[in-house]
Amino acid sequence: MEKINVTMTVNGKEETLSVEPRTLLVHALREHLDYTGAHIGCSSSHCGACTIDMNGKSVKSCTVFAPQAEGAEILTVEGIGSPDKLHAIQEMFKEHHGLQCGYCTPGMIMRSYRFLQENPNPTEEEVRFGISGNLCRCTGYQNIVKSIMAAADKIRDEANVEKKEIA
């Protein structure tokens, strides 16, 4: 099949890939760009293991064609923190045992990343609804919810400190 060029910004870096038009975004990210954080659990949008952030929205990258991401801003779990400075969500998942096998974790973290911008001060019920597109087989969600609530607190605290510093 003939290939086409697709250009997108992934984790702040502009990338141009030559792919078949039918290539799924998750395969483009994982196999062409080696961002293997996003995982494939169902290929049918049910499990959320492939969740990434695309143009400011949570997207299940297993059901988006790579050409649909032409010109898009994409953020994956590899792009939200660094080994020296983890994102608050990553830190809180570690702190509250919010993961076990780790397979759902990148998708879960990326959904939480967007969710906490949509709703920075959520109730437990809102968190549970907010991540209901992401399945986990190991944790029973209780500690994932706890991690996200703790991350919300931490992000708010950090923002307050920053505000004070500016003032």
Next chain:
Amino acid sequence: MDDVKTPSREERKSALSGLGTSRKRVEDARFTQGKGNYVDDIKLKGMLFGDFVRSPVAHARVKNIDTSAALALPGVHAVLTAADLEPLGLHWMPTLAGDKQMVLADGKVLFQGQEVAFVVGDDRYAVADGVSLVEVEYEELPVVTDPFKAELKDAPILREDIADQKEGAHGARRHPNHIFTWEAGEKEETNKVLEEAEVVADEMVYYHRTHPCPLETCGCVASMDKVNGKLTVWGTFQAPHAVRTVASLISSIPEHNIRIISPDIGGGFGNKVGVYPGYVCSIVASIVTGVPIKWVEDRMDNLMATAFARDYWMHGKISATKEGKITGLWCHTTADHGAFDACADPTKFPAGFMNICTGSYDIPVAYLAVDGVYTNKAPGGVAYRCSFRVTEASYFIERMIEVLAQKLGMDSAELRSKNFIKKDQFPYRSALGWEYDSGDYHQAWQKAMTSVNYKQLREDQAKQLQLFKDGKSRKLMGIGLSHFTEIVGAGPVKNCDILGLGMFDACEIRIHPTGSAIARLGTISQGQGHATTFAQILASEIGIPASDITLEEGDTDTAPYGLGTYGSRSTPVAGAATAMAGRKIRAKAQMIAAYLLEVHDDDLEWDVDRFSVKGAPEKFKTMKEIAFASYNQAIPGVEPGLEAVSYYDPPNMTYPNGAYVVVMEIDVDTGVSDIKQVYALDDCGTRINPMIIEGQVHGGLTEALAISMGQEISYDEQGNVMTGTLMDFFIPTAWETPNYETDYTETPSPHHPIGAKGVGESPNVGGVSAFSNAVHDAFKPFGLTQAHMPHDHWRVWKIAKDLGLHS
């Protein structure tokens, strides 16, 4: 001198992060940053992909396979069929249960989704195109999906390859579709007790077919290096060493030339114990093409073709005195194994440990028979988050207790309490032959009943029932109880093996000169956090901080031989090996310390992280000092270095147990259940890491919730899989999942070096009964005795309808 504060004993202990501490997981740094290394993340130079053409029908002769159109496609490199595998003797493979299974359809197909041909191509897309172009001509045959019809006289014969064999791997076969009869206990005596009993409850308890469905499906990358003759296979293997031995036996590649690597595994739950056609085809394809081959199944393949769980029809009779003292238990199980017997059970146990079905109760006499049959369904029968058939056994007895209580007009909590094995009866020999190691069931039960305020719950339930009867509410309240006893940690080599391989496990430890260490084990974590917890066991044994100990598993070239991780065997067996290897290290360290301190070995005592002179604690050598000395001192009679290995053959299984309570409210008109409370008390013996135990319990309870309330693999009469995607196959989301209350008692195992029993599977075993019993309990006042799982909204609505509650 006094300026430097000498750390106290407690401070030194705490610095180790050893047994009993909620140490944070060392695995999480890479998983939270997307730096896990799962099979599908592996990318090798020149790697091709493979995928299957699968049967669309459940039973048919394969008349012809035309691969020409597929082969003509650019990007497709090869198409393998049974005819290609036959000269290598690989068109069939042995199963773990003593049966054999087609790798690729050999003349016929026996279940929908069966592997027919293996297409190899440049990438997933080219392979998908190739798969769609392979033309297979099927001649359909009559289908058997009902295990009770499999043995009818005129039933179609499924396994023509063994139709004439009167003897199977587990004794006599009475019909071409019959696999085995397995018996335990005293048949005649049990029948006699039942005949003469004051009260007998008789019920058919079905534990439906379901699937472990880990979030990561099964897959592998096989790479045959023709230059050095070495085959390396990365795969989703819960038992990498066993896979290596099986691969060597069936391929004739010498075992030292095979390296099996289990990288990070995205959940297993029993699904990744077996050997699948995908592994065999990938290996053959790599040998044929000379390049690495990746095969990763998709979700539909996973649900349709790789290892299902359960599917046990358990007919039970339980007898008691009028006062509620149980006198006998009888069970006949019809086990639907699908098209091949591919159960992952120890060889001598074709029905696993189903003979733990006397549960937590002191039952004087019992009899169990299990008949395995073939049907046109996928093979498997794996232990989905439980030890071999233990959740079936536990569900059976916990339903029978409820049905008996109903018959006696007695509260089932009281009936349980009246019949529990007493603390002073341990070690307890059960009527079906097991020796329970330890437990205090009454203590656990009382703690559970008090914690949930059982009396109050029953009062609330009665009030709710009155409101319903008065027409003021359409909701009923159900209280689900369960007390379970598991049997895990398989197992003693004298009676536990898989394909002749004794079920011991191993740990090898090397202490580095500067006092840190690496330990390697024969197990493999799939999310249980072994790298965290096994380091804790070792920290307490050898006095080196857990953070200074690297744990490595899953590479057969470096790890000592072990039988892997399933059936909650890691802590009972490999955990014991870890402690024993640690003790060997300590024994040698004591000799070195004695030399350094110029005292006799016996004059030293172990003190957290050091050996000190008895009566003179200021004279000591720390483990760190001893480690360095072992590398730089010539000690007479002592070899340099500090290493140890232990192969641990457990003397007995371990018997984790617990008491669970589920409270739910059921809407009679919609069948929707609202879970109000889930309380889980576990006794897993010595607790290694309470944080991880709690996480395991949460996860197991959620799988129990799924199984009991909606998850199933169902077939229509033509053998079509009705639940092949996550649209139909129920996995609870965060929205449906309740919060859990966890609790514990701690009765160490007397035969395990650190007293630990294992916990990963307990919540599934205890949870399924508790959820299901709650549904039954809600409808008990209207005469319901048994309704088959899963209790999804429709089935619950149907219970209400059939009981005439919809007026």
